[in-house]
Amino acid sequence: MSRGTILITGASSGLGAEMARQFATLGYDLGICARRTERLDELRAEIVAAHPDRVVSVKQLDVTDDAAVFTVFDEFADELGTIDRVIVNAGLGKGAPLGTGLHKANRETVMVNFVAALAQSEAALKIFRAQGRGHLVMISSLSAVRGMPKQLTTYAATKTGVAALAEGVRMEAIPGVDVSVIYPGYIRSEMNDQVKYPPKFMVDTETGVRAMVAAIEKRRAKAYVPAWPWVPLGYLLRALPTPIVRKLL
Numbered sequence: 572m573s574r575g576t577i578l579i580t581g582a583s584s585g586l587g588a589e590m591a592r593q594f595a596t597l598g599y600d601l602g603i604c605a606r607r608t609e610r611l612d613e614l615r616a617e618i619v620a621a622h623p624d625r626v627v628s629v630k631q632l633d634v635t636d637d638a639a640v641f642t643v644f645d646e647f648a649d650e651l652g653t654i655d656r657v658i659v660n661a662g663l664g665k666g667a668p669l670g671t672g673l674h675k676a677n678r679e680t681v682m683v684n685f686v687a688a689l690a691q692s693e694a695a696l697k698i699f700r701a702q703g704r705g706h707l708v709m710i711s712s713l714s715a716v717r718g719m720p721k722q723l724t725t726y727a728a729t730k731t732g733v734a735a736l737a738e739g740v741r742m743e744a745i746p747g748v749d750v751s752v753i754y755p756g757y758i759r760s761e762m763n764d765q766v767k768y769p770p771k772f773m774v775d776t777e778t779g780v781r782a783m784v785a786a787i788e789k790r791r792a793k794a795y796v797p798a799w800p801w802v803p804l805g806y807l808l809r810a811l812p813t814p815i816v817r818k819l820l
Contacts, residue, residue, distance in 0.1 A: 581661030585760035
C-alpha cells in the first residue's frame with residue numbers, strides 16, 4: 572500500500588535521484604521529472620526492480636519553461652490521482668564573481684534556481700489549494716544564510732530567495748498545506764563531483780540525503796542537514812562579522 576505520492580523535480584541525478592530511491596523505500600509512489608529522460612527511465616527501472624509495488628511516473632521537464640511546468644505537474648496529478656508532496660529540487664551551480672564578464676552564467680543560475688522555483692511553487696500550490704492539502708518542500712542551501720563571495724554570490728542569492736519564497740507561503744497559512752525549507756551542507760552530488768579538493772565536512776550522497784529525507788518526513792519548517800556540523804556552523808555563519816566569515820570562506 573502506498574504512503575502517498577511525491578513529485579520530485581531535477582530527479583535525474585544527484586540529490587533528486589537519491590531522494591527518489593529513499594522515498595520509494597519508505598513506500599511512496601513517485602512522479603519524477605528532469606530534462607534527461609534516459610536517466611529517469613534508468614532510475615525508474617532500478618526503483619521498480621527493488622520495489623515492484625511502487626508506481627513511478629516519468630516525464631521530461633525543463634523547469635525554465637513555465638508553461639511546461641504547469642502542464643507536467645497537472646499531468647502527474649491526473650495520472651497519480653493526487654500529489655501529496657512536491658519537492659522543488661531542480662538547480663544549477665554555475666556562477667562567477669560579478670563584473671567579470673560572465674553574466675550569462677549568473678543569469679542562467681537565477682533563472683533555474685529562483686525563477687523556475689517560483690513557477691514550480693505556483694504549480695504545486697495550485698494543486699494543493701484544489702486538494703485542500705499538500706506539502707511543499709524547497710531545497711535551499713547553507714550558502715543562503717548570508718551573502719557569499721565570488722562564484723557563490725549569485726548561487727547563494729538564489730537560494731536565499733527560495734527560502735524567502737517558502738517563508739512567505741508559510742506565513743499565508745494555506746489550510747492543509749505545510750511548507751519546508753531544507754538547507755543542505757556539503758553533500759556529494761553531480762553538481763560538485765568535479766571539485767578537485769572536496770571541502771571539509773562533505774558527506775556522501777546517500778548519507779546526506781538520508782538526513783534530508785528525515786527532515787522532510789518530519790515536515791520541519793526549516794532544517795540544516797546533516798545536523799552536525801551544519802546547525803552550529805550555520806549559526807556561526809550568520810552571527811560572525813563579515814571579515815571573519817571572509818577568512819573562513
